[in-house]
Amino acid sequence: MANDQFDDLRDLYQEVILDHGRHPRNHRHPPDANREARGDNPLCGDRITVYLSLDDHGVIQDVAFEGRGCAISTASASLMTEVIRGKTEQDARILFECFHDLCTKDDADSDAHGPVDEDALDRLRVLSGVREFPVRVKCATLAWHALSAAMAGAGKVSTEE
Amino acid sequence: MPDAHRKRGHTSAPTASHRPILPPEPYDVERVRLDFPILRRLVHERPGRLGKPLVYLDNAASGQKPRAVIDAMVRCMEQEYANVHRGIHYLSQQTTDAYEAVRGKIACFLNAPSRDNIVITRNATEAINLVAATWGRRFLEPGDEVILSVLEHHANIVPWQLLQSEKGFTIKVVPCDARGQLDVDAYADLLGPKTKLVAITHGSNVTGTITPVAEITRLAHRHGALVLLDGSQTVVHMPVDVQVINPDFYVFTGHKLYGPTGIGALYGRKSVLHQMPPYQGGGDMIAAVSFDGTTYRDPPYRFEAGTPPIIEGIGLGAAIDYVEMLGRDAIALHEHSLLERATKRLEQIEGVRIIGTAPDKAAILSFVLDGVHPHDLGMLADQMGVAIRVGRHCAEPLLARFGVEAAARASFGLYNTIAEADALVDAVVAVKEFFR
Secondary structure, X not given: OOOHHHHHHOOOOOHHHHHHHHOOOOEOOOOOOOEEEEEEEOOXXXXXXXXXXXXXXXXXXXXXXXXXXXXXHHHHHHHHHHHHOOOEHHHHHHHHHHHHHHHHOOOOOOOOOOOOOHHHHHHHHHHHHHHHOHHHHHHHHHHXXXXXXXXXXXXXXXXXX | OOHHHHOOOOOOOOOOOOOOOOOOOOOOHHHHHHOOHHHHOEEOXXXXXXXXXXXXXXXXXXXXXXXXXXXXXXXXXXXOOOOOOOOOOHHHHHHHHHHHHHHHHHHHHHOOOOHHHEEEEOOHHHHHHHHHHHHHHHHOOOOOEEEEEXXXXXXXXXXXXXXXXXXXXXXXXXOEOOOOOEOHHHHHXXXXXXXXXXXXXXXOOOOOEEOXXXXXXXXXXXXXXXXXXXXXXXXXXXXXXXXXXXXOEEEEEXXXXXXXXXXXXXXXXXXXXXXXXXXXXXXXXXXXXXXXXXXXXXXXXXXXXXXXXXXXXXXXXXXXXXXXXXXXXXXXXXXXXXXXXHXXXXXXXXXXXXXXXXXXXXXXXXXXXXXXXXXXXXXXXXXXXXXOEEEOOOOHHHHHHOOOOOEEEEEOOOOOOHHXXXXXXXXXXXXXXXXX
């Protein structure tokens, strides 16, 4: 990786992202999933489906995804599945809002949306490089939009605005 | 340029390879480049750091503008501008003459029999929508069949779907083979007594495939069906003669032809245009208006309501002059040398799969790289100054045909160089290395 012509992109394509992009975690279709939603970014051709197993108490017992997008959207989906398992829907929503701020605002306040799992948010910080590349924000948030839709029972979401 | 390059009627037979049969003329691409101010700029400039030269390989999306086009539009606004078709005063008449001369240029450009065959539109999309909204709405009925192909841009799919929901006809789709070549046998089988319209691209914006339009048209006419051809990707690369191809409609857009945005054209067969009701209502398209009833002008004006895109029209006229001055045969030869070079070198990179390998194709090179999403590829290539398009290219059914969600696409224009074809290949190699 000695191509210094890509120096500007090092913050965006950090090693963790390249790793999750190459080897996404929880890239499967759980047979006991009771919610799912598709995320579609028609402009660049990212298309993923997020699967959830929600228990009666609104706790995410399992989360996984299928489909492939760019390195950013795949890594983001992979990281998402790692940080939201075991969380309530409400906690997952707060985490998404904080993560969205992280991707779009320079001075994001992690308390802005309620109590958030700081460790989880820290793990997602690796994606904050998209702030410098507005067109890639959609990639980073695609899986999260699909997650929201799955929790709301909407089934399909597009990040093309 | 020798006269032979500009001579009308020099079109090679559209059923055969469209590759020009003239011997190669010296084509001075470095001189051509001087005509395009934007090619001198750098991209990704920053304080303390020199930018990268722009390697613009997104010509199938839109072409850059030569000085002649820019100057013509500025001159129009500075010296020769007023509304057209309605002024008694000097400037209005001058502008009207200049604007109507562009209609004549478009007619010559397509070798249409008359300027009255040419309806000026905002772009190719509007031209197709115009045919759907007028001819289609009047003549298509439940039980009729419209034939499209899997190669189509969304602009030649969605207008027919919108009309279908209203009129209840059937849409049939001609497949292509693994190279992206249109399946003419399958097409012949789809044709029948119910076929009313065949609407097919002359050249794919993804695979670059040039379709056998004269044969498509001949077969359709044998069944009494009309033919619409989308020439957006072809008029920029090769000579087109509507009297040889013989379609009922031929559409193209100006901005891919190195002209401005907001201008395009519809060629229509005279007898067909005369059967068609108006498109939009408004000024300029009427003969007489009263509250008891309004009568409409003859084609092409019947389809041109409101103040037309005057300045854009002047720009398109200059673009046509520019392209004709270079000669489309010479342009095609030059672009093919770039396509061949890039194709040969890309093919040698392990993990590259080229989408579209038809023997007869325009200078469009779509591909995917194993393990690297096109979106990432495009962004990294851009860091090296190489501008390509990535995604679904407004042709989702075609990408699905090739089993890919997205692809990268390099498309060459008349000002691209061999060094730029090499820069594309170098970028792909570097990106592959980055993601290894």
